[in-house]
Amino acid sequence: MDLNTITEVVRRPSERPGMDWHEGDAWLAGGTWLYSTEQPDLRRLIDLTALRWEPLVPTDEGLEISATCTIRDLYAFPWPEGWTAGNLFRKSCEAFLSSFKVWNAATVGGNICMSLPAGPMITLTVALEAQYELWAPDGSVRFVDALDFVTGDHRNVLAPGEILRRITIPEHALRKRTAHRRFTLTRLGRSTVFLVGTQRLGASDLLLTVTAGTTRPVRIAFDSLPDVRTLRQSIDAVPADVWFTDPNGTPDHRRHLTRHFAEEIRRELTAGDLA
Template identity: 80%
Template sequence: MDLNTVTDVVRRPSDRPGADWRPGDAWLAGGTWLFSVEQPDLRRLVDLTALGWESLVPGEAGLGIGATCAIRELYGHELPEEWSAGSLFRPSCEAFLSSFKVWSAATVGGNICLSLPAGPMITLTVALEARYELWAPDGSVRTVDALDFVTGDHRNILQPGEILRRIDIPAHALRKRAAHRRFSLTRLGRSTVFLIGTRTPGASDLLLTVTAGTTRPVRLAFDALPDARTLWRRIDALPAGLWFADPNGTPDHRRHLTHHFAEEIRRELMAGGPA
């Protein structure tokens, strides 16, 4: 879509572009959402891809992902064998409501900052206990837990001019066993629910992440693997207003699916194989 209110595009921003932020600006990375709908308040686009942020940086501490990393790059990246939770990367990319052709433009950071309930990069990074590095216009940097970033449907904690610079996934989370379940009304449709469970090798813990069915990500932590009744009660205790409603599912439908898939994940991780 043409953005006919935009009068300027900054192709070569400074290394800390937030200092030049002004009302009417928008950060441009992949632009797959930005150019899909009218943006009447925009006057200027600032192209972050020109900054050359490294896309994927594996190390002993874990995996760093530049916010401008394209989904195609994440999908095709070969992870160390000991990072068993890396098996989540491809199904998370495949959960996008888009064709594979869009993956060359769409970015990890863009999907997170859009902050839709069904954002699969939100699901992935919350489930893997990631932290986000945010750059403020005054040059300061803050780091937040991925769980705390999205606050509701299309809402997050970013302040005007603030940039998501980097996503850091810790090595201990990447070494966990993982299981996921996702439901959509059509094979390539938007997620109605998307759940990921992880368990530390040699331990009996469970970390269950619930997204798409809720307006913001939910992380249920158990020091010991719960029985079916305990898990059911924790899900049922979630506030009624937290469940999301749109044409892809009612709150009751999403709660029902969450109960069903959470139990499948619990059994799979308890047994050490598919349920």
């Protein structure tokens, strides 16, 4: 789509691109959403891809993912053998409601900052206990847990001019066992619910992440695998106004699916099967 309100595109921003931020600006990475709909309030685009941030950087502490890392690059990353959660990255990429052509442009940071309930990069990073590094226009940096970033449907904690720079996933989370369940009304449709369960190797804990069916990510933690009743009660304790409704499902439908798939995840991790 032509954006007929745009009067300038900054092709070579500074290394701290937020320093000259002003109202009417927008960050441009993949642009797969920016160019898909009218943007009447925008006047200038700042192209972050020109900064050439390294997409994926393994470290002793875990994995750093730049906000401009494409879905294609994330999917193709050669996961170290010990990072048992690697399969979850590929499954999350496959949860996109998009073609491989969009994968070539769409970015991890863009999907997170859109903050839609069905954003699979949100599911992935919350489930793996990630932390987001945010840069403010005044040059300050703050860190936010992935769980706390999205506050509602298309809403998050970003202040005007603030930018998501990188996502850091801790090494201990990359070594966890994982199990996931996802439901869509059609084979390539938008997620109605997307659940991930993780568990430390050799332990019996459970960290259950619920997304797509809720307006913001929900995490339910258990020190040891719960029984059926306890698991269901924990899901039912999610506030009613957190459940999402759209043409893909009502809150009651999504709660029902969450109960069902959470129990499947519990059984899978109890049996010791890897996702």
